[in-house]
Amino acid sequence: MAVDPRCDLCGEGRPIYHRSYSGEWLCARCFKRSVVDRIRRTISRYNLLEYDDRILVAISGGKDSLSLLKILERIERDFPHSELYAVMIDEGIGGYRAECMAIAESFCSALGVPFTSLSFRDLFGFTLSEVVESGIPEDLGLTPCTICGIFRRKALSIAARRLGATVIATAHTLDDVVQTYLLNLLKGEGNIRPVGLRRENGHAIPRVAPLRLTPQREIALYAYLENIPFQTTTCPYTHTSMRDRVRSFMAWYAANKPEALFSFLKNFERLLERVDQRAEDRCEVCGEPSSRRICRACEVEMLIRDRLRR
Numbered sequence: 510m511a512v513d514p515r516c517d518l519c520g521e522g523r524p525i526y527h528r529s530y531s532g533e534w535l536c537a538r539c540f541k542r543s544v545v546d547r548i549r550r551t552i553s554r555y556n557l558l559e560y561d562d563r564i565l566v567a568i569s570g571g572k573d574s575l576s577l578l579k580i581l582e583r584i585e586r587d588f589p590h591s592e593l594y595a596v597m598i599d600e601g602i603g604g605y606r607a608e609c610m611a612i613a614e615s616f617c618s619a620l621g622v623p624f625t626s627l628s629f630r631d632l633f634g635f636t637l638s639e640v641v642e643s644g645i646p647e648d649l650g651l652t653p654c655t656i657c658g659i660f661r662r663k664a665l666s667i668a669a670r671r672l673g674a675t676v677i678a679t680a681h682t683l684d685d686v687v688q689t690y691l692l693n694l695l696k697g698e699g700n701i702r703p704v705g706l707r708r709e710n711g712h713a714i715p716r717v718a719p720l721r722l723t724p725q726r727e728i729a730l731y732a733y734l735e736n737i738p739f740q741t742t743t744c745p746y747t748h749t750s751m752r753d754r755v756r757s758f759m760a761w762y763a764a765n766k767p768e769a770l771f772s773f774l775k776n777f778e779r780l781l782e783r784v785d786q787r788a789e790d791r792c793e794v795c796g797e798p799s800s801r802r803i804c805r806a807c808e809v810e811m812l813i814r815d816r817l818r819r
């Protein structure tokens with residue numbers, strides 16, 4: 510006779526999730542609580558946030574960033590001197606941004622978090638679509654995603670300065686952080702920096718990743734259980750990138766060895782601590798940390814401006 514299963518934490522609820530790396534069976538309520546608790550512990554373990562931070566939360570429109578915003582809103586209620594701002598960057602991809610802009614805006618207003626959007630067009634004078642259609646990415650040997658990533662990063666720094674933010678919170682999950690480390694290793698990057706840890710770095714506004722110890726699939730489940738809205742259209746420039754291949758490899762590996770992502774992160778960051786981090790120079794144009802005289806973002810921006818002017 511089958512035993513009626515119960516949640517391992519409360520002993521009452523009906524389990525909906527098996528946390529393979531811990532062996533626990535959790536009910537919906539305990540699962541959601543455990544996700545929020547872990548993020549709270551992640552923040553305090555790495556000192557990601559201060560009690561009086563002005564936190565800019567980067568909103569992509571996807572479920573990860575809206576979940577992050579919801580969870581931070583919850584956590585920061587205990588810190589009345591902190592402030593939250595949601596910022597969405599509009600790359601200007603025809604017909605793609607409008608849906609998630611509307612979703613994000615109403616989500617933020619329901620949470621009572623101020624929402625701002627900034628566009629590539631206003632900040633840099635061109636949209637991503639214009640850049641892609643001009644054939645510049647192929648000429649530079651870069652994918653549209655790489656170019657988009659470079660300018661989003663830059664746009665977020667500008668937004669943070671305008672809002673007087675003291676920290677930028679991004680929705681990178683455990684999976685994203687591990688992928689980034691692996692990609693850096695594969696590209697032969699010589700000066701790998703920890704991802705999403707608060708490091709004082711000249712005038713650059715620090716970036717933190719409160720979801721860095723939370724697996725992607727748990728954020729997806731949290732978003733589903735909390736009815737977090739998400740857009741239905743996908744970016745027209747999505748293609749198979751190296752990151753996708755690394756992601757599938759890690760998913761395949763972690764399916765058999767559920768704790769693999771956690772142990773990779775832990776061991777890799779232990780190694781990083783032992784490496785003498787070279788002092789970081791700053792870009793002469795924008796002042797952001799860069800090992801080059803002019804950072805990659807500024808270099809690509811100048812190239813694009815130059816091409817579009819012709």
Ligand SMILES: [Zn+2]
Pocket residue numbers: 516517518519520521522535536537538539540
């Ligand atoms: Zn429970």
Ligand SMILES: [Zn+2]
Pocket residue numbers: 792793794795796797803804805806807808
């Ligand atoms: Zn620069």
